Amino acid sequence: xxxxxxxxxxxxxxxxxxxxxxxxxxxxxxxxxxxxxxxxxxxxxxxxxxxxxxxxxxxxxxxxxxxxxxxxxxxxxxxxxxxxxxxxxxxxxxxxxxxxxxxxxxxxxxxxxxxxxxxxxxxxxxxxxxxxxxxxxxxxxxxxxxxxxxxxxxxxxxxxxxxxxxxxxxxxxxxxxxxxxxxxxxxxxxxxxxxxxxxxxxxxxxxxxxxxxxxxxxxxxxxxxxxxxxxxxxxxxxxxxxxxxxxxxxxxxxxxxxxxxxxxxxxxxxxxxxxxxxxxxxxxxxxxxx
Numbered sequence: 001x002x003x004x005x006x007x008x009x010x011x012x013x014x015x016x017x018x019x020x021x022x023x024x025x026x027x028x029x030x031x032x033x034x035x036x037x038x039x040x041x042x043x044x045x046x047x048x049x050x051x052x053x054x055x056x057x058x059x060x061x062x063x064x065x066x067x068x069x070x071x072x073x074x075x076x077x078x079x080x081x082x083x084x085x086x087x088x089x090x091x092x093x094x095x096x097x098x099x100x101x102x103x104x105x106x107x108x109x110x111x112x113x114x115x116x117x118x119x120x121x122x123x124x125x126x127x128x129x130x131x132x133x134x135x136x137x138x139x140x141x142x143x144x145x146x147x148x149x150x151x152x153x154x155x156x157x158x159x160x161x162x163x164x165x166x167x168x169x170x171x172x173x174x175x176x177x178x179x180x181x182x183x184x185x186x187x188x189x190x191x192x193x194x195x196x197x198x199x200x201x202x203x204x205x206x207x208x209x210x211x212x213x214x215x216x217x218x219x220x221x222x223x224x225x226x227x228x229x230x231x232x233x234x235x236x237x238x239x240x241x242x243x244x245x246x247x248x249x250x251x252x253x254x255x256x257x258x259x260x261x262x263x264x265x266x267x268x269x270x271x272x273x274x275x276x277x278x279x280x281x282x283x284x285x286x287x288x289x290x
């Protein structure tokens with residue numbers, strides 16, 4: 001997300017029909033990033049459950065307040081309505097009560113009529129600009145847990161396998177909608193022949209540590225990862241081989257804490273000549289923000 005430097009303008013309007021101390025305070029802000037999809041605001045506090053959320057098309061708020069004291073509006077912006085920037089804030093002006101207009105007295109005959117005093121125009125309310133708030137980088141930190149289905153490619157006759165996978169990813173830097181970080185995972189797969197009793201006990205354990213690039217699109221983040229991988233085959237004729245892995249996935253953020261995702265992974269193992277293979281699997285997982 002770009003640095004948040006929205007401009008807030010404060011307008012005071014008196015409500016003489018209500019009270020001399022009440023008025024409508026209007027704050028107006030302007031878009032500083034076309035990718036922003038949501039704003040949220042709060043007056044005189046930053047309580048977690050008291051924010052009012054509006055979409056990108058709303059750029060002002062008018063609230064009836066006691067204008068004899070200062071009020072502060074806190075404003076935040078978001079691409080997806082889940083992760084929010086730090087607050088930009090501005091104070092309203094104190095609106096003084098108007099003095100009653102002097103009653104003009106009729107001159108007395110024979111008495112000198114004094115000159116009318118010059119009336120000074122009241123200065124207009126100053127327009128305040130919100131201070132520039134430096135927005136810190138908001139990292140993406142996810143724990144993924146799911147199921148996967150694996151096949152041997154291009155050997156279509158090779159065994160198919162099903163298994164479970166756990167991985168953790170975190171971004172450490174960002175530029176616009178992009179984030180850069182690392183992803184580590186482990187998957188345990190059991191060939192289908194084990195369940196059909198056509199084969200003995202056999203287990204494939206795959207581990208990888210990958211470099212990661214993510215891109216935020218609305219409530220989703222699309223990511224790609226690439227790096228080294230190791231495969232441990234346990235059971236009859238067990239072996240260990242190493243190579244590299246590439247992953248492509250998408251994660252939908254259902255809430256601030258809960259997400260759902262799909263992932264396609266391709267692993268090429270080359271270190272053991274007797275077990276050179278290309279394994280590809282597809283998985284579905286539940287993701288938690290940590």
